[in-house]
Amino acid sequence: MKKILVTGCGSLLGQGIIKTILSSNQSYEIFGTEYIKDSVGLYWVKKAYILPDILKKKVKLNNWYLKILKIIKRHKINYLIPGLDFELPILNKIKLKLEKNTKCKIIISEKKIIDICSDKWSTSEFLRKNNFAYPNSCLPNNLKYFLRNNKFPLIVKPRMSSTSRNIFLVRNKKELKLALEKCPKPVIQEYLFKKNNEYTCGVIFNPKKNICLSSVVLNRNLKNGNTIKATLEKNKNNKIISNFIVEVTKRLKPFGPLNFQLCLTKKGPVIFEINPRFSGTTPLRNIFGINEIQILLNSLENKKLKKLQLKQGTIYRYFSDYFIKKGFY
Ligand SMILES: Nc1ncnc2c1ncn2[C@@H]1O[C@H](COP(=O)(O)OP(=O)(O)O)[C@@H](O)[C@H]1O
Ligand SMILES: [Mg+2]
Structure with a gap:
């Protein structure tokens, strides 16, 4: 059985990654890392580890690396999936060393891609320089x-x-x-927003085979920075956006997931944010019929990919409750 380490397993993103892995039709063993103990995600994995807080100056990169290395070696982890944005540049620094010393593959894109995506000015400049529609942007100067x-x-x-x-x-x-x-x-x-023109979209790319494995386009509404309602409809707009994000992905050539946030405008789809990781809406995409994590892992393992069956409809998100028996927390 393949083993996956999800970092930030307590974060909303980490929880979404775990849910998506658990609902795939293959069984994986999931482990997790976190910085804070108090989250339900820690109870959804086989074992969760607390890492030293790498954002604190006194915590050295090498100590953080050694802790992750130990977990990966102990459990013979096959894949590491990042669940926290701030870890992306740090994981990038240790990727080569970690992959050389273990059999673990880190699902992360090259530094160049992380740099373009982590700075919204660089993102719009990348789009402009590559002749894609972009949000007119400027710096204060x-x-x-x-x-x-x-x-x-x-x-x-x-x-x-x-x-x-x-x-x-x-x-x-x-x-x-x-x-x-x-x-x-x-x-x-x-300002790109008009009523109901915001989308969260994802493409999964396998750079070894140079192919886009899937693309998904969800019309969405946000509350406090997170999607609360997402709709998938197979229509003309969906097709236009899907074709567009596939083209952008082919230019960037990520390792695995790219997550696009965009508005559909008179200029066509205009991307205002790209995340080079799985999205907070990964579990919603799974409900619509696209398990992005399984699609990527199957492709990396040269397994045959099933034809995707997309379900049209709307998903509402809501709070839920989880009971943990005394003695387990
Ligand atoms: N140029 C824009 N025009 C209209 N709305 C925008 C624009 N940029 C961001 N927003 C709104 O603000 C939200 C957060 O912006 P985003 O660039 O995605 O940053 P964050 O990293 O905080 O998610 C977006 O989901 C969108 O609703
Ligand atoms: Mg955003």
Whole structure:
């Protein structure tokens, strides 16, 4: 049985990855790492380990590496799947060494891709330079020129952030000035949103075979930075977006997943964020008929891929409850 280590197994993303693996029609043994004990995800894996907090200065990269190495060796882990954004650049640094010393494959893209995706200014520049539609964007030092060609409302958001933190919709110069004061390392962007035109989408790519294994397009609504409702419909828009993200993926050539957030506009699909990892909506995609994790692992193991059967419909997300017997927490 193949063994998978999910990092950040307590995070929403980590939990989604675990749920998706558990509902695949192959059995895997799942292990986890975390930084904090208090999350249900730790109870869904065979064994969860607490890692030293790598974001603290006193924690050295090598100690963190040795701890992960020990877990991978002890359980003969086959795949490591990252469940935390901040770990991506760190895992990238230890990838070669870790893969040389174990039989574990880290599901992570090259540094170049992580760099493009982790900075929203770099993302829009990548799209522009590669002749894809892009959100008109500027950095504060180019604001004067940008305002000549772009009208309010505008979006001010951090170049590096997540879950909709510090996003400002500004309607005039006064609001723009205030937002720029409050927003850490901002990028200023044209406002792309119109009712119901936001999508979360994913493509799975196998760079060894140079093929896109799947693509999924979900129309979505957000609450507090997370998807609360997602709809899959096979229609013209879905096809346009799917073709577009496949083209962008072929240009980036990730190792495994790319996750796109975009608005469908008059310019066509305009991507405003790319995550080079599995998405928080991976378990929803699975319910719609695309188990992205299984699709990738099957392809890496040269197993025959089944024809995908997409289910059309809507998923609502809701809180749920999980009981843990006394003595187990
Ligand atoms: N240029 C934009 N136009 C309209 N809405 C945007 C734009 N950029 C971001 N948003 C809104 O803010 C949300 C969070 O922005 P995003 O770039 O995805 O950053 P985060 O890393 O915080 O998820 C998006 O899901 C979208 O609803
Ligand atoms: Mg986002």
